[in-house]
Amino acid sequence: MPYFDAASSAPLHPVARQALLASLDEGWADPARLYREGRRAALLLDAAREAAAEAVGCRPDELVFTSSGTRAVHSGVAGALSGRRRVGRHLVLSAVEHSSVLHSAAALAAEGGSSTEVPVDRTGSVDPSEYGRALRADTALACLQSANHEVGTEQPVAETAEICAEAGVPLLVDAAQSLGWAPVPGRWSLLAASAHKWGGPAGVGLLAVRKGVRFAPQGAADERESGRAAGFENIPAIVAAAASLRAVRAEAEAEGARLRALVERIRAAVGALVPDVEVVGDPVRRLPHLVTFSCLYVDGETVLHELDRAGFSVSSGSSCTSSTLTPSHVLRAMGVLTEGNIRVSLPAGTTEEEVGGFLDVLPGVVAGVREKLGAPASAPPSPARHASLVVDALGRRCPIPVIELAKVIGEVPVGGTVTVLSDDEAARLDIPAWCAMREQEYVGEEPADRGSAYVVRRLL
Amino acid sequence: MPYFDAASSAPLHPVARQALLASLDEGWADPARLYREGRRAALLLDAAREAAAEAVGCRPDELVFTSSGTRAVHSGVAGALSGRRRVGRHLVLSAVEHSSVLHSAAALAAEGGSSTEVPVDRTGSVDPSEYGRALRADTALACLQSANHEVGTEQPVAETAEICAEAGVPLLVDAAQSLGWAPVPGRWSLLAASAHKWGGPAGVGLLAVRKGVRFAPQGAADERESGRAAGFENIPAIVAAAASLRAVRAEAEAEGARLRALVERIRAAVGALVPDVEVVGDPVRRLPHLVTFSCLYVDGETVLHELDRAGFSVSSGSSCTSSTLTPSHVLRAMGVLTEGNIRVSLPAGTTEEEVGGFLDVLPGVVAGVREKLGAPASAPPSPARHASLVVDALGRRCPIPVIELAKVIGEVPVGGTVTVLSDDEAARLDIPAWCAMREQEYVGEEPADRGSAYVVRRLL
Known part of the structure; x- marks a missing residue:
């Protein structure tokens, strides 16, 4: 029964399992305590931090463990924005970031800040110079994923980091999808990742904040993890996360x-x-x-x-x-x-x-x-019967509007049009995409009483 | 080598260990996914939620799992405050709450809100009617621990919850220290707890919010755990937490x-x-x-x-x-x-x-x-030599100021005074406490060039 969704969550790596089991008995005490159980827990935590920092390519005191990758992104974005509050409240991000980054941008907007989404090309990649042009005098932070979680495209992180560094804007890299494969190159300022993506256990994220980056943790805090990740440390899981990161890197x-x-x-x-x-x-x-x-x-x-x-x-x-x-x-x-x-x-x-x-x-x-x-099996065979056609796909969900379009395109002559009425959000994307794939002309979208009218001209 | 600090963190309960191991292989996938690994994870999560809700005494849809007890308190306080923002921005709490509640109050103050700390008696307990008097027209939330983490005193939660309910103010109970022993009685509105206090693994807290309580999650959120606890669910640990809660309750x-x-x-x-x-x-x-x-x-x-x-x-x-x-x-x-x-x-x-x-x-x-x-071994033996004395304990840390006081109290006659100069914060508490224990009179504190002057009169 093959599982092909490692980008959502990877099964536990054998090394993670081993390390977790071993540290359940050694790492349950409070590492802030002075007695032997506490000292032992603190040693495990220190060693895990060193190993993780080495894999990330930062100093151990630049890295804290969070309770998830999502939490690392949320805390990293909020802390970096707040640390540069004086500069402004503008955020730059790519249009294809993970939802945790998008939610952080929404939280900023709810507080009166704003953000600019840098578009991507058809492969899903940003252009570093276009990214650079989105940076403004009031930009407090820039975010870019190392690689996209849905399509796998690697972003030009090193080049973008260089441009951000020259503009004096810190760059936060969401490295959730790539950190198990390699360190993130370039002069990034903050980095977030998630252990269960590399075969570590759930419940562990990491947030690296380079020395010199202004950072002010937001919300209620406590004294743990340099004040950057509140709550009792989950040491057995942290140990397993660090051990499995090292193991997957070796492989x-x-x-x-x-x-x-x-x-x-x-x-x-x-x-x-x-x-x-x-x-x-x-x-x-x-x-x-x-x-x-x-x-x-x-x-x-x-x-x-x-x-x-x-x-x-x-x-x-x-x-x-x-x-x-x-x-x-x-x-x-x-x-x-x-x-x-x-x-x-x-x-x-x-x-x-x-x-x-x-x-x-x-x-x-x-x-x-x-x-x-009832999708059309191949190219439309039927002879042209109408100069133009209107297809009513209102109330029908994806992929029906496109199927209806494909079924009737052969019924209009070359040069004739088919208009699809649809109130399905996906139609706006999929009708032009269908035209590009089938080499038909997408004329455009017009407002309609309900939904929209999408006009397609038959070219062949 | 006996470990006597269960209130900080309890060693893993055998049932928690078993449940954790069993669910490592079953519970690593994303419970939001439609395929079998996801459905299996979702089933485990649902079952854990039911078991935990039963132990708490709430409905499963009122309970979410957080990444720690601290996070449950932080999120619970922030969400409840925000949900009643129109009522006001005032928080009532006892003076002996856990630091996670105090930090939440500090975060509220940083945003322009205010709070009232209800004092406790010498046993550490609040008086419910005194607590009730602290409730104001603009009080958005009240917080009370079920039992104190440092001295073990149980608070009158049911009585206080009744008073809060009558005033229309939701009560959040920090049940971290007591939930393993028993459900929290009474008409509380929100409840927070932490699994590693009852022998569950680290990395799991729980937050219950009764239906009808206004609640608006704060900060960047996501769709998991009803939008109340962002980040990928730590299902093996959650399963272990719920199983061990049930086990410790049975015992x-x-x-x-x-x-x-x-x-x-x-x-x-x-x-x-x-x-x-x-x-x-x-x-x-x-x-x-x-x-x-x-x-x-x-x-x-x-x-x-x-x-x-x-x-x-x-x-x-x-x-x-x-x-x-x-x-x-x-x-x-x-x-x-x-x-x-x-x-x-x-x-x-x-x-x-x-x-x-x-x-x-x-x-x-x-x-x-x-x-x-060099502490005095017993009652002061030496004959009175001075009408009054000044002891300079400036720069000396606890317990030296009290030791110096005890050493010389016998050198003044009954009715004479000893004045202790100290800049140690603990002296302010410990000199009066010493007087009470030794049946001497604590006259009071006077400002001094450096630190304070604490005046004690010999009574016997």
């Missing part, structure tokens, strides 16, 4: 190369095996273990369910799998197809056979879902 | 009675075996496993060190054991002696023999420290 080069080849195989095979599919994200500058693709005429939730039944656990950024009914902000910012989205992220140890099994199953699963939804 | 009545008798033995023996000692806290309305006493002419740090060498791990609220150099705010609020303070809190399973061993060792340790410090 990173070989395992990274192996998984990179497996992902390469998936990237190539998906396009060949599944019709009407778009593989997204940078094919080269990417995380070794992650690949994302979107399938036309398919809804993500049903695909996930069918893949789960077939024994494969994957994730999706499609709106039909989310409770918010809005498609992934990452795919939206990239301007790529959001329907039928599937993210495959391989945990360490994934075998050739498991990947082969997935590729065996995938085409049938997608075809089955398409059949159920 | 609570028998183990509580057993430890209560052991504590009774310590309370009686300490007064008999060690001269010049004050046992503090309510002798009856108290936690079963905790006793605190203070020894004249002794510094807490040296006593802790000597007890550690003799194999006993205990805690102290004396200023000489803290990095802040201020004595415990709890002992100060109670108006009791702070020097030579020792807190003994017995973990489950503590034996008669271990307690006996401690009582065998304690008198010698205290006597040894007193001898080193």
Whole structure:
């Protein structure tokens, strides 16, 4: 039963398990106490901090352990913004950051600050000079992920850090997806990460704040972790997190190369095996273990369910799998197809056979879902019967509006238009994406009584 | 090597250890995911929430898991204050709350709010009607611990909750020290607790918010735990926390009675075996496993060190054991002696023999420290030589000012005064406390060039 969602949470690394068990008996006492149990706990905490700092590439006294990666981002952003309050209350971030960064930006906005989202290209990458142009005199902090969690694209962190450093703006790097693979290069100022992404236990994040970075912890604090992470230290989990970080790093080069080849195989095979599919994200500058693709005429939730039944656990950024009914902000910012989205992220140890099994199953699963939804099987065969057509897909959810469009495009002559009425948020992204994939012309969106009218001109 | 500091952190309960191990393999995935690993994690989380809610006495949907007890208090106070922002920004708390509550009050003050500390009596208990009188029209929230963490005194929570409910003010109960022993009685509105205090793992707190209580989570949030506890859920630790809470509750009545008798033995023996000692806290309305006493002419740090060498791990609220150099705010609020303070809190399973061993060792340790410090061995023998005396203890730390006072009190005639010059914060508490213990008259404190002048009149 292969689990292919390591980017959500990785199974516990054997070293993490060992270290956790060993330190349950040694690390439960309060490390601030003077008696032997306390001193022992403090020694474990110190050693874990040293190991983690070495892996991050910072000094031990620059690093604190938080209760999660999310908490590290929240505390890091809030503390850095507050530390530079005099400079201003402006935040720069990429449009494809993790929700923890977006929520931090929302919290800033609720307090009267503002932020600028730097757009990304179709691969999901920011342009460092464009990022630099977003920096203002009142910019207190800049945030950039090391690599994207949904599509795997690596960001130009070192170049962006250089530009930020020259502008005197601290850069916080969300390294949650990449820290298990390598240290983050360049002159970053703050760094956040999450242990359960690299096979450590849940309950441990880390926040590094370089010496010299102005930082004022927000909210109620206490004296633990330099006042930057309140609450009793979770030492057994911290020890396990540090030990597994060291362990995955030792394996990173070989395992990274192996998984990179497996992902390469998936990237190539998906396009060949599944019709009407778009593989997204940078094919080269990417995380070794992650690949994302979107399938036309398919809804993500049903695909996930069918893949789960077939024994494969994957994730999706499609709106039909989310409770918010809005498609992934990452795919939206990239301007790529959001329907039928599937993210495959391989945990360490994934075998050739498991990947082969997935590729065996995938085409049938997608075809089955398409059949159920009545998706057009191939190019439109029917003769042109109307000069133009209006399709009413109001009240229908993704991927129905695109399916209805594809079904009738052949019924108008080349040069004729199909107008799709839709109130589904995903249609705004997926109709233009469909046009790009099928080489039809996307004319544009017009307001309608309900939802919007999306106009498409048949080109071939 | 007996560990007698369960109030700081209890060793992992065997049931917690078992549950943690079992759920490491089942509970590492994201419970928000639709695939089997996610569903399995979600089932574990749901079951843990039900078990914890049952032990707390609330509905499962009223309870969220936080990353620590401190975080539960911080989030609970901030969310409740914000939820009643329209009512006002005033907080009522007892003077002996845990630092997490005090830090929350400080955060409120930093944002322009205010708070009222309700004083306690010499046993450490608040008076419910006095507490009620502190409630104002603009009081947004009231906080009261279920039992004190330093002296073990149980607070009249049910009575206070009734008064708060009648005034329409929600009451947050910090139940960190007592939840393992019993549910908190009465009509409380919010409740916070910490798993590592009842033998659960570190990294788990819980926050219950009764339906109908206005609550607005503060800071950056996310969608997990009803938006009240950001960050990936630490499910193996949560499962272990819930399982061990259930386990300790099943043992609570028998183990509580057993430890209560052991504590009774310590309370009686300490007064008999060690001269010049004050046992503090309510002798009856108290936690079963905790006793605190203070020894004249002794510094807490040296006593802790000597007890550690003799194999006993205990805690102290004396200023000489803290990095802040201020004595415990709890002992100060109670108006009791702070020097030579020792807190003994017995973990489950503590034996008669271990307690006996401690009582065998304690008198010698205290006597040894007193001898080193040159403390007066007994009542002052020397004939009166001066009508009054001034002792210069400037720059000397606790317990030296009190030792110097005790040494010379016999040199003035009955009715004469000794004035102690001291700039040690503890002297303000400990000189009056010494007078009460030795039945001398504390005349008062006068300002001095440096520090203060404390005037004592000899009565016998």
